[in-house]
Amino acid sequence: MGVLIIVGTVKGAFLVRSDDKRNSWTVDGPHFKGWKVTTASRNSNGEYFLATASDTYGHAIHRSADLENWTQIVDGPKFEEEAQRKLNQIWFLATEADDYYAGVDEAGLFKSTNHGDSWLPVSGLNEHETRSGWCPGAGGMCAHAFLRDSQNPDRMWCGISAVGVFRTEDGGQTWTPKNQGIKVVIPDEDDSEIGFCVHALAQDPDDPNVIWQQNHSGMYRTRDGGDRWESIQNGLPSTFGFPIVVDPHTKWLYSFPLHSDEFRLPVDGKCQVYRSQDQGDSWHPLGNGLPESRYHAGVLRGAMDIDGHDPCGIYFGTTSGTVHYSNDRGEQWQSLPDIFPRILTVKVFSESDA
Amino acid sequence: MPEQEIEINVSSVLAMVTGGRKKFRCIGSTVNSVFEHLFDQEPSLRVHILDEQGAVRQHVLVYVGDEDLRWLGGLDAELNSPTTITVLQAVSGG
Numbered sequence: 001m002g003v004l005i006i007v008g009t010v011k012g013a014f015l016v017r018s019d020d021k022r023n024s025w026t027v028d029g030p031h032f033k034g035w036k037v038t039t040a041s042r043n044s045n046g047e048y049f050l051a052t053a054s055d056t057y058g059h060a061i062h063r064s065a066d067l068e069n070w071t072q073i074v075d076g077p078k079f080e081e082e083a084q085r086k087l088n089q090i091w092f093l094a095t096e097a098d099d100y101y102a103g104v105d106e107a108g109l110f111k112s113t114n115h116g117d118s119w120l121p122v123s124g125l126n127e128h129e130t131r132s133g134w135c136p137g138a139g140g141m142c143a144h145a146f147l148r149d150s151q152n153p154d155r156m157w158c159g160i161s162a163v164g165v166f167r168t169e170d171g172g173q174t175w176t177p178k179n180q181g182i183k184v185v186i187p188d189e190d191d192s193e194i195g196f197c198v199h200a201l202a203q204d205p206d207d208p209n210v211i212w213q214q215n216h217s218g219m220y221r222t223r224d225g226g227d228r229w230e231s232i233q234n235g236l237p238s239t240f241g242f243p244i245v246v247d248p249h250t251k252w253l254y255s256f257p258l259h260s261d262e263f264r265l266p267v268d269g270k271c272q273v274y275r276s277q278d279q280g281d282s283w284h285p286l287g288n289g290l291p292e293s294r295y296h297a298g299v300l301r302g303a304m305d306i307d308g309h310d311p312c313g314i315y316f317g318t319t320s321g322t323v324h325y326s327n328d329r330g331e332q333w334q335s336l337p338d339i340f341p342r343i344l345t346v347k348v349f350s351e352s353d354a
Numbered sequence: 355m356p357e358q359e360i361e362i363n364v365s366s367v368l369a370m371v372t373g374g375r376k377k378f379r380c381i382g383s384t385v386n387s388v389f390e391h392l393f394d395q396e397p398s399l400r401v402h403i404l405d406e407q408g409a410v411r412q413h414v415l416v417y418v419g420d421e422d423l424r425w426l427g428g429l430d431a432e433l434n435s436p437t438t439i440t441v442l443q444a445v446s447g448g
Binding site: 080 | 366367368370397398400402403406407408411413443444
């Protein structure tokens with residue numbers, strides 16, 4: 001059972017396919033040559049979605065049944081003219097359930113109830129009472145993280161950089177900031193509920209209330225759906241980093257720490273993934289097969305993913321265009337031979353699920 | 355005001371969303387009306403040429419013949435003879 005990796009870069013998408021053992025790879029691309037490819041997803045029918053962006057020509061969502069012939073969705077996410085907001089980029093596409101969600105920069109959430117044909121703003125979040133206090137961080141102000149309660153689809157979480165995590169219990173009508181216990185990054189004079197810089201979220205597949213968060217200010221865990229977060233830094237070499245992913249079988253966690261928000265470089269020039277085998281209580285470096293020194297590329301928030309296999313495969317792409325992977329839960333790592341443009345997103349799909 | 359026949363050329367990057375097509379035959383009496391005819395033929399192009407407020411995107415260059423649209427008064431510029439409109443990206447970035 002092989003995997004498909006969609007590697008989204010600043011100059012297009014590359015489709016990387018493996019053999020059944022995830023040892024041998026073919027690379028096809030670039031697709032959408034010249035466009036940033038910012039995220040990708042698949043729906044329950046096996047149809048793929050891919051988001052493009054351009055500093056000149058703006059954003060779009062495209063879809064394809066065969067990964068060869070793509071059709072742009074004309075009625076995609078769009079701020080109303082009177083909102084005076086600019087939609088710069090689509091950061092995530094959640095298309096697994098019947099209703100789809102898309103998170104964008106400048107921060108906003110959009111929903112489609114017709115399988116992506118048209119999208120409407122989720123006003124309960126986009127016009128939240130704290131909105132006037134939302135401020136962009138170094139990476140802009142984007143709604144980039146999204147989780148859903150597998151046992152209650154009306155319960156969802158959305159992470160907005162430099163603002164924080166919000167939770168809804170009513171299908172997106174109303175949203176509540178859920179950041180207690182997290183160190184504030186941008187204190188707001190009037191509102192202590194915002195100013196928390198979430199970088200990525202991962203959720204326990206069996207207990208939706210257990211969520212891990214790589215934040216601007218450290219690694220955190222909640223056991224109650226975000227009502228209270230606790231710091232889980234034991235063993236990590238820094239507080240900063242972007243991605244966090246969880247193996248659905250073992251619930252082991254994987255992250256890629258970086259040296260401080262000021263420098264955003266690998267710690268001590270080492271390419272090291274950190275793994276937790278105890279739900280975040282402790283972390284340990286993994287590096288067998290990865291570059292051992294003089295390594296200075298980062299991993300962006302969307303550029304690490306995990307497959308659903310057992311043992312799981314972990315995949316990450318770097319800002320210098322390399323892709324590294326392990327097919328044995330992180331024990332041993334290998335690298336693809338290709339050098340891609342700067343990698344924005346890595347999304348992995350099991351070929352057998354399509 | 356009589357309508358004119360206009361050829362619109364788009365850049366190679368934009369042709370990625372038009373199935374490779376780079377030339378379009380449109381009619382209209384203003385640049386705006388010609389673009390609307392273009393969007394009727396190829397709806398995917400609207401979001402890439404115009405912004406949320408309906409203006410030409412900041413870093414998109416539109417030439418009417420040899421003239422930059424900005425010096426002709428913008429989208430309401432009248433077209434008095436058949437010509438070519440070219441849609442390009444500004445020379446910037448990496």
